[in-house]
Structure formats: structure tokens, C-alpha cells
Amino acid sequence: MTHPDASNQADSNDAPIGLYVHIPFCETKCPYCDFNTYAGIETLIPTYVDALCEEISRWGDLLGERDVATVFFGGGTPSYLGATDIGRVMAALSGAFAVAPDAEVTLEANPGDMTAEKASGWLDAGFNRVSMGVQSFDDDLLETLGRRHDSEGAKRSFELLREAGFENRSLDLMFGLPDQSLEQWTDSMEQALALEPDHVSLYGLQLEAGTPLEADVRLGRIERPDDDVAADMYLAAEERFGKAGFRHYEISNWAKPGMESRHNLVYWRNGPYLGVGPGAHSSLFGHRYSNVRSPRWYMRSLGSEPNEAGKLAVFAGSPPRRDELPDSVPTLLRSMADGGPVDFAEETTPQLELAETMMMGLRLDVGVSSSGFEARFGRSLRDVFAPEIDELRSEGLLEEDAAGVRLSARGRLLGNEVFSRFVAAAEGRPS
């Protein structure tokens, strides 16, 4: 297991990459969710898998079977796919990339999808880590969140993973929910700990514009969650999971020693990654780029015509905006835009790389290391950011020593404030 430090990794053409596979299907759409995912279109899954395998194969040809250190199936609900479709995607990946024998291969799972047969099928297919979206062990709150499992079902599903042989199990919980009390949150944490997960992700609810839950809160049908209570829940989690032997290695993530998410560490270290599927983002070739968001246009751009269900308005979206790509886009990437799914790209300018390295690295408990920063940018952290470091230290939001800079305990509660100062500063720095 790689230890998470802050030696952020720039892309080089042969560095192993993290590979994200987007599955845009859910059995039901949760009222707080604004991800690029859809319910009620299961008939499209085989066509979608055709397109996904085609995209994977094209990237394999273009990147020359590049080394892959981590694979993450996210969405959406990857566990909603049947064994045949999962097997097709896994076969396409191993045919196109050099997936390391010790690669971390994660599947996001919904407790409502779990069966013993599915769990052992995932192991056989090559997954060695499952991240389960439990969200709460309180049945009333699960109903508010529109989840299709109850707390007992979630516990049983998580146990099934262990019984199948998974040795790396993560679960997600949410806090700061409407009408959620500190007692309910404490109880959910205790129930999670009783299941002995190796890793937990704890997310504060974000009310995203355009979601039904945001509308309910805005219109007064559901009480707005209290920010102070949410902050207390976060502090309670730091204390409880710390006591239970978890390391709070990233703002929203806790892990038992050696069980940090290697895939997400690629993002936090600002390393190279490839995303496949509609709306998936990538960072390669000195560019940040993404695929067309509409599943319909994604499938079409890869030669798979959606059936009638896919032609419904919800799927209409927009075709790839190929004429808007900047001139800096290299030929290899352009070939995935001309007649492929890529429809947005921006050059990773030194300013953007500086901003992202700080923003992502500071999410980690170890922060941004002095030596890693200097190796990447040829200048010291203080050469570039001395005024911001001094200001944030004086406000008690940042700590600094010879090893580098990191968020203070108070800074973790106000992370966005800290990140925005570095982002604004990076934009004004000469390259």
C-alpha cells in the first residue's frame, strides 16, 4: 500500500494512471443527487456497455497499453450491472491496459443490490475493494434520502462482503441531514464501527440546486439543516473514528492503517488519471478534459445507437462541442474528440497546476510537502505562496513546518476558504 504523502505527481507519459469507469444507471434517483446518472433506462445497459468497451479499446490503442495502478467503477450504481456486463467491461480493461497485478480495483455498491452470489462474482471478476453507500443507519433518515435499503439490510449487505472474502471494505455515511440529531449521528457511527470497515467516507449533505431535496428545503417543506450541528457532527466523527484507530487522512475520509483509497489519492496528489464514460474527467497530456455528458451522445459518438428509450428527452443533451477545443490539444487527444466522446479540454497551465496541487494536496492530513512541491515546480512553497501561508497561519487555518504546509483542525472545517485563497493567488502568479 502506498503511503499517502504530499509528493504530488505530475503526469509523465509512462507513469501509471488511475482509471475511472462511469456507470450512469441507478434503480431510483435519490432526491439529493445531482450526479450524471439516470433511473428507469435499464434497457440501455447492453448498448452502453458496447460503447464503454469501444472507448476503453480506443484509449488502449492510443496510450499503448499504459500501466494502470488503480481502477474505480463509480456512478451511478455499478453494483446494479449484471455479472455479464461487468465481465465485459473488465475484459475490455485487461485487453487495453496493463493493469498491475496488485492494482486496487474498487466497485461502488448499493446495499439494495447485494446478494452473496453478486459479492463472490465481483471478487471473481477482479474487484478487491468495495465502497458501499450506506449513508445512515437510521431508517427515517434513509427514507428522507430516498434510499432503497433500510439499516438492517445495509448491515447484512456489508457482512455479505466479508463472507464473500473482501478484505478491503469501505462505507459512506452522510451527516448534516434535515432533522438529523447529534444522537442519531452518534448512533450511525457506532453501528458503522460495529461492522469493522477498513475505510469510511463521511460526507456533509450539500443541497445542490435543481435537486428535489434542495427545492423542498428552499420552499420550506423540509427544515434546512443547521450548519453548526453539522460542524459538531464532523468534530464528533474526528474524535470517535480517531479513538477507533482510524487515520483521518483526508478531509472526508478515514482509514485503518494502510487502507487509504489509493485511487482517490491519485486525484488528491494531482496525478494522472483517465475517466471513461459520459461526463468522465481526465488529466493527461498536459490537459484537463472531459467526455460529453449526455449518455445518448456518448453512445452515438462511439458508434452505438441508443434504442427508443434512449431517445427520450431526458437523454437528449448536447452533442460533443468539438470545435471549441483549444489549439493546444495534442493530436492524440484530438483524435478522441474528432469522432469520439471528448468535448471539453483546457491546457494545464502552470497557474492551474499550482492551484490544483494546493487545493487537492491540502485535503490530505499530510498536506503539501516542501520537497514534493519543489520537485514539481522548481520553486519552493514559500517562493510562490509566502503571503498566503503567513496570512492563513495568522488566522489559525494553516500549519507549517520544514516538511510542508497542512490544514489546522480549524482549517479542516473551513477548507473551502483556504483553497480559494490559494486558487486566487495562483492565478496571479507568473509562470
Ligand code: SF4
Ligand atoms: S444511488 Fe448514488 S448515484 Fe444513484 S441517485 Fe442515489 S446518490 Fe445518486
